[in-house]
Amino acid sequence: MAEQPPTISGNLRLLVLLERICGSETPVTAADVMAEMDLPKPTAHRLLSTLEGEGFIRRHPDGRGYISGLRMQRLAAGMVASMRHRAAVSMVLRNLSEEIGETCNIAQRDGDAVVYIDRVETKWPLQIALPIGTRVPLHCSAAGKVWLASLDDDQLRPLLSCSELERRAPNTITDPARLLDELRLTRERGWGEDNEEAIEGMVALAVPIADAQGRLFATLSFHAPKLRMTLGRGRGHLPLLQRRASEIAHLFLHGTGP
Numbered sequence: 001m002a003e004q005p006p007t008i009s010g011n012l013r014l015l016v017l018l019e020r021i022c023g024s025e026t027p028v029t030a031a032d033v034m035a036e037m038d039l040p041k042p043t044a045h046r047l048l049s050t051l052e053g054e055g056f057i058r059r060h061p062d063g064r065g066y067i068s069g070l071r072m073q074r075l076a077a078g079m080v081a082s083m084r085h086r087a088a089v090s091m092v093l094r095n096l097s098e099e100i101g102e103t104c105n106i107a108q109r110d111g112d113a114v115v116y117i118d119r120v121e122t123k124w125p126l127q128i129a130l131p132i133g134t135r136v137p138l139h140c141s142a143a144g145k146v147w148l149a150s151l152d153d154d155q156l157r158p159l160l161s162c163s164e165l166e167r168r169a170p171n172t173i174t175d176p177a178r179l180l181d182e183l184r185l186t187r188e189r190g191w192g193e194d195n196e197e198a199i200e201g202m203v204a205l206a207v208p209i210a211d212a213q214g215r216l217f218a219t220l221s222f223h224a225p226k227l228r229m230t231l232g233r234g235r236g237h238l239p240l241l242q243r244r245a246s247e248i249a250h251l252f253l254h255g256t257g258p
Contacts, residue, residue: 013037017047021057022072027065058111061151061159070110073217074117089251093120093220096244100237102224103128106209106248107143110135112163114143114219128202128223136198139165139179140172142206143219145192149183150208150216156180169200191238194223195231203231205238207245211253218252220245 017037021028033044048066051057055071089106097104097120106118113135130136138144139160148156160176173179186192194204206221220241224234 013039013047014051018051018056018072021051021066022068024067027060027067029065032065061155070108070115073108089248090118090120092244092247092251093118096120096220096222096240097122099240100222102222102229103130104220104222105130105143107206107219107221108217109138109144109147113137114141114147117218122224128199128225130223137166137168139163140168140194140197142192142194142204142223143221145183145186145194146206146208146219147216149186149192153180153184156183168198169196169202171196173197191241192219192221193231196226201226203229203234205231205234205241207238207241209245209249209252211249218248220248 017033020033020036030041030044030048033039033048034041037044039047048057052059052066052069055069056075057066057072058069059065060067093104093106101122103122104120105116107114107116109115116130116132116134116136119130119132136144138148148159151159157176157180160179163176165174165176165179166172167174173182190207192206194202194206196202198204202223203226204221204223206219208216209218209220210216222234222237222241
């Protein structure tokens with residue numbers, strides 16, 4: 001006789017479902033929920049709809065399953081922020097800003113944009129105003145390209161073809177085919193670049209902040225006026241940016257540095 005899954009009380013179903021989605025390396029479908037939690041179809045869809053409506057989960061870009069949403073990511077970040085590790089993360093970000101000499105950011109994805117969740121401003125008088133909470137489209141930001149590049153080509157093609165690739169600056173890539181090539185390059189080299197694509201006169205570089213399984217949960221980036229730093233010079237800071245991203249990942253996930 002097949003082993004029956006344990007019965008879960010109604011009050012715990014949403015939490016168990018949220019735990020299952022956040023812990024999965026692949027998008028979780030309604031069929032997965034029905035099978036693993038032994039739920040009828042209407043109940044599974046109701047629970048998923050509730051979590052999606054509240055922002056704890058969101059549909060994967062290919063539309064075939066669910067992944068963690070911005071509210072869940074903010075909750076995870078808030079747990080770290082409420083602990084002693086927040087000071088350590090902020091110190092890493094502050095030190096990075098001083099080492100590079102430019103504004104540094106931590107960002108997470110929210111639908112078709114990235115949102116800055118932490119930030120340290122440069123001490124230079126000339127600054128680019130992108131405060132915490134600012135949303136920047138995925139297709140024209142260094143951090144956004146890192147998020148898009150985490151998807152494979154089969155997921156990207158339909159996403160790019162139905163997206164409005166708004167021109168935000170002189171170098172914004174608005175052609176889906178060209179953007180796909182750019183994202184393939186981003187995936188291959190492991191970092192994202194913004195060469196006056198989001199804001200005229202601004203360049204930026206971003207690297208992933210990932211967990212032990214390589215799953216992206218945030219990005220670390222810096223941006224600067226082109227008058228002060230060229231993109232080529234900025235690439236010289238990539239090894240430092242990648243080391244600091246690794247330190248931040250360990251602080252978020254384990255409370256200690258690597």
